[in-house]
Amino acid sequence: MAFSSNVGPAVESVNMWGNMPAIDLLNLLQKEGTLDDDMAIAFIASGDMRDVVRTVNELPLEYTGELTILINDRNHIVLSRNLALLLLLGTLEDKRRAADIAAHFWYSAFVPELYHTQLQLVMRKALEFIPHHTGDVTCTLTPTSRVEGCIGQVAASYLGLCSIISTAYDANDALNELSRARLVETSEDGLHRQYWPLESSHRLAYHEFRKYGLLLPFGAANAHFDHPNRLLFSLDGKWMQPDRVNPLNGWHIPSVIKTGKKHGALPMDIYGCLYFYVTDQLREFAERLTKLRITFKMFGMDASKLALELKSGRLETHGIPANFRFDRIDVSNLMDTHYLGVRPVIQSWGPLLKKTEHATLVGHFINWVLGHPKAVPGHHDIARIKKKCEEENLGPAVPPESSRNVHDAHLERSAIFFTSAYHVLYDSSGPFQEYLSNHNIHTALRKTGLKLKRHHDLVPHRLEGSFKVPSAVPSFRDARSWYQNVTTSDHTWSERYIELTWA
Structure with missing residues (x-):
């Protein structure tokens, strides 16, 4: 299968980790109070998968309706990562292992060679059903869950190249690049200001994660983490995120520490706590994919264009007719003046809410x-x-x-x-x-x-x-x-x- 190499220039300021704590977008029992209605929710500028994970994990296991989750992001790198994580969590039979693999591809700069091979196998199998010239997606995750939609040609090619390119740069190259991006070219004064209020154990933890980029309990064996994470480094080996990104910002930290304690991690080992918290969340999510009826609709469009496509009925080929409406819509921070703004977002997406008393748009x-x-x-x-x-x-x-x-x-x-x-x-x-x-x-x-x-x-x-x-x-x-x-x-x-x- 041939993949286009025209996937755009290397980007070094893509936010692939959320900067607001994950939320449950449904809060089903407190709102509708029903366990059998079909529900539809939309993440129109999804960023990473944390809100999707939290929402699914908070669903009652007695829920018998079908949940449709629209996941959209115009950045092909973010969208590709989200699809890769879904495929790992859905298609691997050992859900404990799947959660560990997904957690490291989400947050660790390096992964074991075996994990990289596993990602290649999953992606190559999935790409057989994703025509690279269109980017249309039709993949079965579990007997009850599936992915449909259109990620676009660029995202499909990017995933294909990630799954086959292994020689462009090695672990030493990646470690040098991580040091350049996260230490050498970072403001020393900025780092001191970030570290100064922290307790000494947390200063060490923060600096170790910044230096080596491994989401592991402190002191855990890591010599086998010897392969660059191709979902965090660009195709030519560049670290793609801003230097100050921190995975802790995407979760509720007291809950992270509480979960870490259950697994024997001390609060001082804050990234060890995060490792246990994230793997617990991902394992629960993976197991729910086998028990609940969930259809993920994935798209890679500008949010305003997506709203027009939905209303016009042009997405009917992907199972979304023109009269389709959502119980919840998360617009993220698109209403900020830095992005689309208050009025354009409301006028584009407000009419796509279901006409029910509980339908809600969140921003x-x-x-x-x-x-x-x-x-x-x-x-x-x-x-x-x-x-x-x-x-x-x-x-x-x-x-x-x-x-x-x-x-x-x-x-x-x-x-x-x-x-x-x-x-x-x-x-x-x-x-x-x-x-x-x-x-x-x-x-x-x-x-x-x-x-x-x-x-x-x-x-x-x-x-x-x-x-x-x-x-x-x-x-x-x-x-x-x-x-x-x-x-x-x-x-x-x-x-x-x-x-x-x-x-």
Whole structure:
């Protein structure tokens, strides 16, 4: 089989790991309360697979309906990776082994040679049913699950080349490239600022992962991880992600640490905890693919074009007629002004919601603070927040009878802590509503017949915030909880979610 080598230039800034914690997009029992209705959900700018995994894993095993999951991403590399992971998890019989293989192809820079061979076998078999000149997909995962759609010619060729090219670069080349991208050309000051608030064990863990890129418990045997992960390095051996990406940002870190403890990993070994958490999630997901009726519809289009294709009926050949509608639509951060914007997304995708009381469109905003001066706290807010932290002992405490050096170090650490705290404990709900108004959300809602939910059902209004009260700030039970949620992540804590439903 011949594959086109015209898959575009090597890209070194593709985000292949999510930067917001995974969510359950259905929350089925709390919403519909039914276990036999067919459901359809859409991830129109899917990024990685974490939200799909969490949503499927939270479904009751008693669910008897058929679940249709649309997975779209216009980036052919992201889309190819997602298909590869689905095929590994669905087609390999040993689900424990499948979860381990998928976890490493998701997050590890290097994999065992045996795992690379396994990926080649799976992909070559699948590509027999994916015409590379069209990119149409029709693959059976399990007796109850399948993949359909069109990933496009570029993505199909990219997968084909990944599965056959093994000599363009070796492990030493890849390790040198990883060092260049993650250490040599990274701001040393930026690294110090990231590491400084962390506990010493976590500084070591973060640096080891940045240096070697292996998602393993600390001290685990790794000599056999000697093959570059062809799903994280480009065809010509370039590391394809920004230097600051961190897989921890895509999951709820307290849950990660809790799962790690069940497997005997200490909280200090935070990437070991993540390994156990991710493999548990993937194993559960793989097993559910054999028990639940799930059809994945995969596409590689611009989100606006995809909406037009759906409405026109041109996707009927892929089993999606023009009258097809979704129970949930996740638009990711496409409503940010950096991407499509509020009004275009709502007007394109709002009409594709089912006309039911529970149908919901979910989106989040990361960069909105850059366009609104009130999005960050003022001097009065800063004084109040600092006082609150001191009263509740949330900040780092000075050890008793500390030396001058330790005391000075504490002051520096406290300064970094309070810089984060100002954003975490600032009520940004008012400025956020102004931001939405300034970007014509009310016009878009009027035209589509949708409304903003004040009480959310799927995600809090902001990270660790309230489902019901938009103005509620994140709440942490103690300093340890603060550290696990805030300090170990790269979230700005200004991110906000919205949910839309029919008026």
